Each structure stands twice: as structure tokens, then as C-alpha cells.
Amino acid sequence: MLSRGEAVAELTAPGEHFELVVADMHGLPRRVFRNAHRSLREQWLATEALGDRPYLIYEDEVITFADAHRIVNSVSAWLAANGVRKGDRVAIGMRNYPEFALAFWAVECIGAIVVSLNAWWVTEEMRYAFADSGATVAIVDGERLERLPSSMRAECGIRAVVVARGDAVDGAVPWADVSSDPAARMPDVDVDPDDDSTIFYTSGTTGFPKGAIGTHRNYVTNNWNARFSAALAAKMMGAPSIPLAPAGSTSLSTFPFFHIAGLCGMINQSVFGGTIVSQFKWDAGEALRLIEKHRISSVGGVPTVVRSLLEHPDRDNHDLSSLTSIGQGGAPPSPDTILRIGKDFAGKVAPGNGYGLTETTAGCIGIAGAAYLQRPDSSGLPSVGTDVKIADDDGNELPRGQVGELWISGPNNVRGYWNKPEATAKAFVGEWFRTGDAGYMDDEGYVYVVDRIKDMVLRGGENVYCVEVESALFEHDAVLDCSVFGLPHDKLGEEVAAVIVPAAGHGPADQDSVVEHMRARLAPFKVPSRWFWRGTEIPRNATGKVLKKDLRDEYAAAPAGGATS
Numbered sequence: 001m002l003s004r005g006e007a008v009a010e011l012t013a014p015g016e017h018f019e020l021v022v023a024d025m026h027g028l029p030r031r032v033f034r035n036a037h038r039s040l041r042e043q044w045l046a047t048e049a050l051g052d053r054p055y056l057i058y059e060d061e062v063i064t065f066a067d068a069h070r071i072v073n074s075v076s077a078w079l080a081a082n083g084v085r086k087g088d089r090v091a092i093g094m095r096n097y098p099e100f101a102l103a104f105w106a107v108e109c110i111g112a113i114v115v116s117l118n119a120w121w122v123t124e125e126m127r128y129a130f131a132d133s134g135a136t137v138a139i140v141d142g143e144r145l146e147r148l149p150s151s152m153r154a155e156c157g158i159r160a161v162v163v164a165r166g167d168a169v170d171g172a173v174p175w176a177d178v179s180s181d182p183a184a185r186m187p188d189v190d191v192d193p194d195d196d197s198t199i200f201y202t203s204g205t206t207g208f209p210k211g212a213i214g215t216h217r218n219y220v221t222n223n224w225n226a227r228f229s230a231a232l233a234a235k236m237m238g239a240p241s242i243p244l245a246p247a248g249s250t251s252l253s254t255f256p257f258f259h260i261a262g263l264c265g266m267i268n269q270s271v272f273g274g275t276i277v278s279q280f281k282w283d284a285g286e287a288l289r290l291i292e293k294h295r296i297s298s299v300g301g302v303p304t305v306v307r308s309l310l311e312h313p314d315r316d317n318h319d320l321s322s323l324t325s326i327g328q329g330g331a332p333p334s335p336d337t338i339l340r341i342g343k344d345f346a347g348k349v350a351p352g353n354g355y356g357l358t359e360t361t362a363g364c365i366g367i368a369g370a371a372y373l374q375r376p377d378s379s380g381l382p383s384v385g386t387d388v389k390i391a392d393d394d395g396n397e398l399p400r401g402q403v404g405e406l407w408i409s410g411p412n413n414v415r416g417y418w419n420k421p422e423a424t425a426k427a428f429v430g431e432w433f434r435t436g437d438a439g440y441m442d443d444e445g446y447v448y449v450v451d452r453i454k455d456m457v458l459r460g461g462e463n464v465y466c467v468e469v470e471s472a473l474f475e476h477d478a479v480l481d482c483s484v485f486g487l488p489h490d491k492l493g494e495e496v497a498a499v500i501v502p503a504a505g506h507g508p509a510d511q512d513s514v515v516e517h518m519r520a521r522l523a524p525f526k527v528p529s530r531w532f533w534r535g536t537e538i539p540r541n542a543t544g545k546v547l548k549k550d551l552r553d554e555y556a557a558a559p560a561g562g563a564t565s
Contacts, residue, residue, distance in 0.1 A: 002235060002238075004381075007235040008232065011232060011235055017035055017244055018035070018227075018384075020033060020034070020384065020385060023411075025215075025217065025411060025415075026194060026415045028430075028431050030385070030410065030411040031385040031411065032221065033221070033224045033385075036217075036220050037220050037223075038191070038193050038216070038220075039192065039216040039220070040216050040220065041108060041189070041191045042191075043220065043267075044105045044108070044109055044270070044271070046271070047069075047270060047271060047273060048065070048066075048069050050065035050248075051066045052064045053065050053275070054275045055067070056098040056275075056276050056278070057275060057276070057278070058096075058097060058098050058279075061098065065273075068101075068105075070182060070184075071106075071180075072105045072106045072109065073184045073185060073186045074178065074179050074180060074181040075106035075178050075179050076106040076107075076110050077184035078181070079107065080110055082137070082159070083136075084110065084112050084136075085111075085112070086189055086195075087195075088136065088137075089113045089114075089115050089133045089136065089199065090107045090113070090114060090115065090135060090136075091116075091129065091130065091133070091138040091139070092115070092116060092140070092258075093119060093121075093126070093138065093258065094140055094141035094164065094165070095143075095256075095280060097164060097165055097278070098278075099141070099164035099175055099179075101257065101266055101270065101276070103139040103162075103164075105270075108191075108216075109186055110189050111190075113133075113198060114197065115129060115130075115199045115211075116198060116258045116263070117129060117140070117258060118258055119144065119256060119258055120541070121147070123147045123148070123149065123152060126144075126148060127152055127155075128208065128209070129209070129211075130152075130158060132211060132418065132419060133211060133418060135156075136158060136159045137158070137159060139162045139164070140162070140163055140164075140166075141163065141164055142165055142166015142167060145163045145166055145169070145170070148161060160173060161173065162174075162178055163175060191216060193215070193216055194215050194217055196215055196415075197214050197216045198213075198219075199212070200212050200214060202359075210417040210420055211417055211418035212358045212414045212416075212417060213415050213418050214260075215415060217411060218361040218411070218414060219264065219267055219361060221361065221385070221410075222361050222363070222364075223264075225363075225364070225383040225384070225385075226246060227243075227246065230246040231243055231244070245271075247272070248272050248273030248274040248275070249269075249272075249275070250274065250277065250294055250296045250298075251269055251275070251276060251298040251300070252277045252279075252287060252296050252298070252299045253265060253266060253278045253300075254282055254287070254299065254300065254301035254302075255301060255302070255330065255543075258542070259330070259542065259543045260356070260357075260358045260362045261300075261329050261330055261356070261363070261543070264362040264363070265300060265362075277290055277294050277296060282301070282305055282308075284305075287299070287309055288309070288312060288315060288317075291320055291322065291323060292318045292319045292320065292322075295322040296322055296323065297322050297324045297325070298324065299323065299325075299326050300326070300329065301327075301328065301330075301544075302328070302329070302330040302331050302543065303328050303330075303332070303334065303337060304331075306326060306333070306337060307337055307481075309326075310337065323349050324348070325350045325351075325368070326350075327368075328352070328353050329353060329354045331544045331545050331546070332449060332470075334474035334475075335376035335377045335471055337351075338351045338353070338373065338376040339373065350369040350372075351369070352366065352367065352368035352369070352372065353379060354380075355379035355447065357435060359414050359435075360410075360412045360414075360433065360435075361412045364383050364408060364412045365381065365382050365383070365388065365447050366380045366381070367380025367446070368380075375446055377448060378446045378447065378448050379446075379447045380446060381445055381446060382408075382447070383410070385410050386408065386409070386410035387410060388406065388408055388441070388447060389409075389432070390404040390405070390407075390439060390441055391404050392404050395407070395429060395432070398440075400440070400441050400442060401441075401442065401443075402440055403439065403450060403463070403465075405435065405453060406439045406447070407429075407432040407434055408435060409431045409433070437453065438450050438453050438456060438465065450467055451465040451468075455486075455548055457485070457495075457496050458494050459486070459495060460491075460493065461493075462525045464486075464525065464526050466483075466484040466485060468522070468526070469498065469518075469526055469528065470484050472517075472522055473498060473500070473518070475517070476510075476513070477506070478500070478503055478506035478507075478510035478513065478514055479500055479502070479503060479514070480501045480502060480503040480506075481501040481538050482501065483498070483499050483548065484497070484528065485497055485548045485551055485552055486552070487552060487555065488556065495528075495530060496525075496527070496529060496530070497528055497529075497555060498530070498531055499533075499534050499538065499551060499555065500514070500531070500532070500533050500534065501533075501537065501538060502533060511533070515527065515531075530555075532555055532558065538551070
């Protein structure tokens, strides 16, 4: 049985399919896969051979790969005929409708740049994205069209708006008019690996959002990391043949496509020949029905989504035997959820987790299966070709086991922020990207992310990592959801506060039990001193991250204990 290091060395050796070479990426040396595709266009064109295999399923609609190629050809030809050229920006904003994926491939295949519009944005936030990116064409659903008044379009220089799943009002062009030309041919465009591919806006919790510029090589790297992971697993198990890519499967997409994790998941499922099932919005009960109906093998989502699926009262009334993996990302999952997946499915479903950010083109650190069950609080090991270090404030690498800032280097890193050279210089230091996350590495190289640095509570000179406290809270039966954050304290600087959404049949009367539970698991200074019980959901953004600033503002002057909003 080969060790992981030995297997990696053999798979990436000269002449092998996954050979690594050094390439120049925007002036920085990066280790990349020699045989990787040149672009997303090349990857999409390779799926044409999949013909009548189901590709996109939404409600009762089934779009095959052959259907998809006809539509993508039509949309790409329409875009080119309406003046969209390589490097131009085209905004896409909608729910996880099939049209999102089809529009994305059409834009990428002509070398234009997709500007991802967060579907939660209001008009002013969209105005900022259009003004900053310079997008001149938008492809949106009916809900987003309502937030794009003609006056704003004229102000931002938006020449055309295509609408899917909605009425074509106020000068918008119906999706059917651009997607149904059977004779259309995709324009012949040469797309290079380091050409810009997407602009994804960060959450903007500390000011205006920054548009991270992803390249074709970034996305191809993410895809080839998944290919390599499948090959590595087979190699380490001594399989007689090594897969060059994961087999096509059926997945339920719960991450929004406008989020980097959702987009990368969509891309990978597409190029592996998989089938993507999507919903109008997340509904755990409906998800259980879809898993059974379509024999879905993989589900991934933010931790709150996964928890709601596992804890749904109808779960045992559905046949979930097709499931082989449940992945989590977007926010730190609680270790008890990982262990529950292993227990409830008797080891037949592999839990997985990926760590990444918009700036690292989604996951570049990962863990799954038995290794995850053994280390449920770890984010895993870096992808091949990716380097990680834990650094002090000056960028010096810290010893193993010591907490510092997580820095990442690799071909997955975006090239910077659109129109923001100062922000780019601050976040990208030489070959490294500063994540803003606090973490450490163990002696085997596994990465542990303990908190966002800005969310860490400094209590009387002691660092309290909120993720650690939240993980302990989730172990108590009274806790359905929770968040931990710091509140001002006149003597300690900050004190630890916790807000709890109680599970059914529980509430503020359980507080003594919860406190006792926490005191048995954590040092006294980590145990919250202010407790709040909440009857409504904890506020989160579209990607599942808790809006801790909102919580701090809400509870700063609130009396502790008892039921609140």
C-alpha cells in the first residue's frame, strides 16, 4: 500500500497524465498540470459527445447535453451578433435555473467575462456591480429584471437585457429569442489559459465589494484537482486502473450558482458528464424526494443546509440508498454533523469538506471519507500544486500547531481585484494570498481553520475562537442553530456572547444545562458570559455565512438571557 506522498509522486511524475510543470501565471511561477485543458471553452466542447445523457433537471424539465449544446451555440452566436467580444463583460443574475448554466457556457465559449450578480442584491448593489465591472449585457430572471429599471440601465451603459423565467418587459429580450436558433454556430474564438473568465464580488462586509478576477486556468485547475483526487484515491487503494476523471454522477446543487462554490460544482459536474438537479430554493423535504426520485448520489451545501437535511422528520421515509457523498463548505461545519453522517449512514456515505474562498476559486484544501471521520474539525490537506503556510503579522511562517493567518499560494489564486490595485496589493503578497482566516497545521500537514481573524474575540488578553465555541454548542440537544461573537466589556475589552435558536421542545429553560455542558468542554474564559435565545433564524448572507456584525449590533444593548426576537 502506497503512502499518500508516494502516490502523489508517482501520479505527477514526468510523462504521467497528471504531470506537474512550472508555468508563468501573470509573472508568478505556479505548478500546474501539463495536460490540463486550455480553457473552459475546450472543456465544454468536449461534452458534446455526451449526446442524450441528462444534463440539467429542474422540476419536470430535463435538458440533455445535446439540447444544451444547441442552446449554448445559439446564445453565443446571439451575443457575438450583438457586439459582445472577447474580454467584454456579461452579467448573469438568477436563481439556480438551467438558463444560468447555459448562459455561463455561452459567455465563456466566446472569451467574454461573466460578472456574477448575487441574486439577493437590491437595485443599488446591482448598480455598483455594473458600474464597477463595465458589463454591457445582462442575462437575468424575472425577479432580477424588476431590480434593473431602465433609468439605471441607461446610466450604467447596459445595451441589452435578456430575461429567462419572466416576462420580457421594459425592452428586455426573451430568452427564447436568443436560445432557439437550431442553425446557430458558436463563434470561433481562441481562449488562452490566463484569459479572464469571471468577476465575482466578495461579500463586502467591510465596505464596497471587491470583484475577484478568475481566469480560465483557475477553473480548469479546480476541475483537475477533482480529477487528481479521484486518481489519488484509486492509487492509494491499489486499484488495477486509475481513473482520469470522476465518473459522471447525479448531484443535487444547493449552493447558488452565483457563489464560487456553486459555480465550480456546476462546472465540474458538467465536464465530468454528470447530471445536475436544482430547486427553486432550498427545501429539505423536497430535497429528500428528489434524492429518491432521481437516485442522486451526491449532495453538497452550507452546514445549515446539510443539518436541515439530516434532521428532517421525514428523512427515514425516503430511500436515500443512492447517496455516496455529502459535502459541506461555505462556512465551518460542526464536527458532530460529520460524525452523524458516518453513524447514520453506516459508513456508506462519505462526508466531505472543502476550504476555499472566492479568491482561491473555491476549494483548494479538502478532506473526505475516513480521514474526515478521524479529524472532524479539520479542513484537510492542500491540493497538489497548492502551498499553505500559517503566518504571523509580518508573513513569517509559524511552527506547526501555532495559530496564525492562513496564507495560500497556487494556480487556483485569482489574479487580483477588478479596478482595485491597492486592495490587490494588500491581499496578494508576492505569490501568496492572505485569507484573513486564523488557523494552524498539525504535524501531518492537515489544516485547521479556527475563525475569521476579524471575528475572533479578545477577552482579557485571551483569544477566543468562535468556531470552537460554536462546535461545542452544537453538541447539545437543545441547540438547533447558534452563533458566537464578541460584545464590548468595560473591563475585559470584549466578552463572549452566544445566541441560540432552540431545537423543538427546548428553550431558555435549558440554559443551565447548556452552560454546564460548555464548562465541561472548554476553558472558563471561552464559555459565553452572555446568552440570548432567539425565536427566528440567525441572519445569514446568500452563501450561508452568519452576519455577525448584524448580531453584534442587535444584541449589544440587549439584556442577556431569556427569549428574544
